[in-house]
Amino acid sequence: MAGRTGLTRATVSSLVEELLDAGLLAELAAERGGPGRPANPLQLNRAGPAGLGLEIEVDHVAACVVDLTGEVRAVRRVASDHRDDDPRRALARAAELGLSVAAESGLAVAGAAVAVPGVVGADGVVVRAPNLPRWSGAHLGPELSPLLGGLPVTTANEADLAALAELWFADGPPDALYVSGGIGVGAGIVLGGQLFRGAGGRAGELGHVVVDPDGPPCRCGGRGCLEQVAGQEALLRAAGADDLDALPPHVLDGAARALGVALAGAVNLLDVPVVVLGGIYARFGPAFGDDVHARLVERVVHRSDVAVRPSALGAGGALRAAAASVVRERLRAP
Structure with missing residues (x-):
C-alpha cells in the first residue's frame, strides 16, 4: 500500500x-x-458497518442489508398497497420490515436509504409522486429515522437508484438510460459514469412523456402518458388479465411501440448508446427487447444503433443500490 x-x-x-x-x-x-x-x-471488513436499503413502492415494501463489500446479507419483500395511504403508515411498515431484516443480517447498520417512485428534491423531500398522491411534500428521512432507532436516512428516486445499481454491480456502461417499468414508469440517466438528476431532481420522468395525445387521462393531470399505455395496470387492463405472464402478443406489441416512441425522443436528446430495460420490462423476455430496439431503429436519427438489453439485476436493483449508497458514503468519508 x-x-x-x-x-x-x-x-x-x-x-x-x-x-x-x-x-x-x-x-x-x-x-x-x-x-x-x-x-x-x-x-x-465483511462484519463491519452495513447499509440498510428500503423500498416503498405503490404495491409493496422491501428491505435489504449489504455489507461493506456490497454483498447482500439479508433481503425481504412483502405486498402492501399504498395508493391512498398516508405516508406514515407505509413508513411504519417499511421500518418494521427494515429492523427485522437488519436483525436477520447480524450486522451493525450505519444508516439507511429509502427508494420511492417519485421525484425527490435535493433536500430529500418528495416533490411529486403521481401514483402516491398523498406523498407530495413528504420529508421521509425525519419521519423514518426515529422508527429506525435514530439511524440517518436519505431518500432517492427508485429509477435513479436502479440505474446506479447497473453501474455499480453489473459493470454497466458509463452512458445509459435505465427504464423502470411497474405501475409507474421511471427512468434513470447515467452520463459520464454519473447519475444525471437535472436541476431539481426531476430528470427521468419518462412515464409522463405523452405517446398518445388523445389517450386516457393520467394521474399526473395529462392525457396519453406512457404509463397509461405501457405501465403494469394499463397492460393488465388491456389484456383483461391479472397476471403479467398471461399478456398476449398484441398487448406486448403495443407496449413496445409506445415505449419505443418515448425512448426514441430521450435517445435523440441525450445521445446515449444503451437502453436498459428494468422492472416488468426485463421479465418480458428477448422478443420484447428486440421489438423495442426495432422501434428505436425507426426513430433515432443520429445513431447507427442503440443497444437494448434487460437489467442484469432484475427487480432488486434499486433496493440493493439504496443499501449500497450508505456503505459507499461510509467508505468515502470514514
Missing part, C-alpha cells in the same frame, strides 16, 4: 490502524515463506 500510494510505511500503518479500529478493514494472516518480513493482507 505504501508503494501504491507514495506514502511512508509509518503513515500507512497509522491510517490502517485507524481503519481497523473503526471496523472498516480486516487484517488477514500473513503469507509465510517469502523473503523478508511478511506483509499482512487487508480487506474490507
